[in-house]
Amino acid sequence: MTSDGWSWSPTRALATFNPNIVPLAARPGLASNALPRLEDWNIPSLGGYGNRATPPSQSPTDENAAPGFGNGDKMPATPTPAPVAAKPASRKRKSDVVEINEELFPENVEEIDSEDERLAPTRADTCNQVRRKIRNWTESGAMKIGQFQDTLGVSPKAYGSFMKRTGTWDGESCDTYIKACAFFKKRELQGLPLKASKPKKPKTAESTQKAAELFDVGEVSLPREQSNKVPIFDTCDEVRKKIRALLAKDGVTQAAFVREISKTFTDDRKVSAANLRYFMGRKGVIDGNTNITYYAAYVFFEKQRVKAGKPKTKFRDEMEKAHKGGGVDTEHSSNAPMFMSGDEAAHIDKYGIIHIVRRR
Incomplete structure (x- = not known):
């Protein structure tokens, strides 16, 4: 106290x-x-x-002065923050990204329910084939691995366990295998690509001119063209191969290709982007034979061949002999049901002709 x-x-x-x-x-x-x-x-x-807005004045030389800045001192300049390093700009153009997204995930595509019987496991692809499809899908940039895992509904651990295996059928009971099979089968049925395509080079006057020359077949006419009954002597797989080769050329786009082959018809029919996707998603000698893309594309490539003065290939001659001049059937689907006896089976040869053979 x-x-x-x-x-x-x-x-x-x-x-x-x-x-x-x-x-x-x-x-x-x-x-x-x-x-x-x-x-x-x-x-x-x-x-x-106190009643003052600032502290009392003190001399910087006064030994009793409190630490701080006196009247003669200047406040140090505010340090300039270090500039933030700018992130490197993406090399992909916005138009490339939009085109890739529209190609991989289009809006106007056939809806397929997850319970569709066509997505049921069939062991059509081995585990190694599915692993290859997964790598092609992710490495092409279609999806990041984490996004793909979320889409399938599998954990990173389960995904990693399946992808690390190497045997032909090693992993057939894994969720990743079963769900990836359904994922890729669904895309095939919808006619969608199984990987992202590489961005094309920017259009130039030269590439645009070359593309215009490729599409310039209007002066060529084929027998029975006016009645839309040109006989087809190429398999569906062969036509798909030609379409992929053409779309890979600089300056050629799917939209332009669809517009050009639609000119094949003399009636009101038009090939749509959905028709093209569905046809390109098929696999088989005559799988997709009733799709209008098949007929229109064949006529277009046949006109190209005639304009360039190229001779028929050996396989083309064999197709004409096998189909006896009538061409591949485009009215009846190759997947239509057939009635056979119990000891019979259907076989499609390399020319797209169906043979009924007896089981041994």
Whole structure:
């Protein structure tokens, strides 16, 4: 207890803020037992230094000056933050990204329910074949691995376990194998690509001119063209091969190709992008034979051959002999049901002709 009635000395405590403080009794007009006010001692309050907005002036040479900056000091300049390194710009053009997205995930595509019997496991692809499809899909940039895992509904651990295996059928009971089979089968049925295509080079005047020359077949006419009955002597797989080769050329787009082959018909029929996707998603000698893309594309490539003066290939001659001049059937689907006896089976040869053979 101090002489002023305090259990602790306010003078001593306040001196920690300002060493120039003198005893309370030495202040005229201030009773010795009165509580000190912050305004009397120049102590910072929530609103500043007493009634002043700034601290009292102190000389930087005064040994009793509190740490800080006096009247002669200048506040140091605010340090300039280091510039943030800019992220490298993507090399893909926006038009490339949009085109890839439209190609891989188009809006106007056939809806296939997950319970569709066509997606049931058939063991048509081995585990190694499915692993190869997965790598082609992710490495082409169609999806990131994490996105693909989420799409399938499998965990990273389950996905990694399947992908690390190497045997032909090693992993056939894994969820990743079963769900990936259904994923790729669905895309095949919808006629969608199983990997992202490489972005094409920007169009130039030269590439545009070459594309225009490729499509310029209007002056060539074929027998029975006016009645839309030109006989076809190419298999569906062969026509698909020619389409892929043409679309890989600089300046050639799917939209332009669809427009050009639609000119084949003398009636109101038009080939759509959906028709093209469906046909390109088929696999087999005559799988897709009733799709209008098959007929229109064949006529277009036949006109190209005639315009260029190229001779018929050996296989073309064999096709004509096998089909006896009538061409491949485009009216009846190769997948249509057939009635056979119990000891018979259907076989399609390399020319697209169906043979009924007896089982041994």
